[in-house]
Amino acid sequence: MALDKLPVKKLIEFRRLSKTRKVTFANKLKVGKKSTSDGGGGGNYWVRSVSAISSAFKENDNSYITDKIEEVTNFYDLNQRAQTKTMYKRNIDILDKYKDFDFTLWRPSADLKFLPKPHSILEMNGLPVQILPNHIFSYGTKNNQSVGAIWFVIWQDGFKPSDLGIYSETLFRYLSSYLSKNYMINPASCIIVDILSMKSISYNEVLNGGVSSLLDDTMKSVKEYL
Incomplete structure (x- = not known):
């Protein structure tokens, strides 16, 4: 087995494959094989909507959304290539949902201090899992700081x-x-947002049994194919 990184989205994709396709999929993960970027983090296709939503959350300011809609709409109008126009349109459709969104719903405190991101690769069960949050933040009193x-x-x-x-x-x-x-580390402040559906969950929901815990079983299965 030789991997340089394993994006989290690859773990999720892996779970949906047949046994035959899992073999091919695992081979593509190995060093020297072409591997696509983690679309869950945005990638080039979704970078416009993800970046604007990320900025709007950080600053708690919806103008980042409206400004990006205007920018991408201009690109859409100027571009003649059907495939590219589709990409712009999909980003605009997502951004439209967030024009009036209340970003405080995802902020555990009105006063967040944003922290530098550590190295993105963390070894888990012998696998180099790539973790790419948009923001890490701390909050609370000086002697009782939480992070999410x-x-x-x-x-x-x-x-x-x-x-x-x-x-x-x-x-x-x-x-x-x-x-x-x-x-x-506050589990309730480890928040994942599916920007397409606007659904969010925290790790607290996994701990409470509301969402199944599948990470360890998934990593074990991936290792069997590597």
Whole structure:
């Protein structure tokens, strides 16, 4: 087995494949094989909508959404290539949903301090899992600081609640590995947002049994094919 990184979305894609396709899929993950980027993190296709939503959340300011809609609409009007116009239109359709969205719904505190992101690769069960939250933040009193993070994900095929649960569990482990010495990691503030459906879950929902915990079983299955 030789992997340089394993995007979380690849774990989710892997779960949906037949045994035959899992073999091919695992081979493509290996070093030296072409591997696509983690579309759950945005990728080039969705970067316009993801980046605007990410900025709007950080600043708690919906003008980032309306400004981006205007920018992408101009690109759409100027471009003649059908496939590119479709990409712009899909980003605009997502952004339209967030023009009047209340981003405080995803903020555990009115006063967040945004923190640098640690190294994105975390070894879990012998696999180099790539974790790419949009923001890591701390909040609370000086002597009782909590930390959380938010990760905006998207997949045209659509995520199930259990898929988002996998994301949230990797996010919690990531924060725990790098930041638990100085902060309390709050499971309720490890937030995953499917920007296509506007659904969000936290790792707290996995801990409480509302969403199935599938991460360890999924990683074990991937290793069997590598």
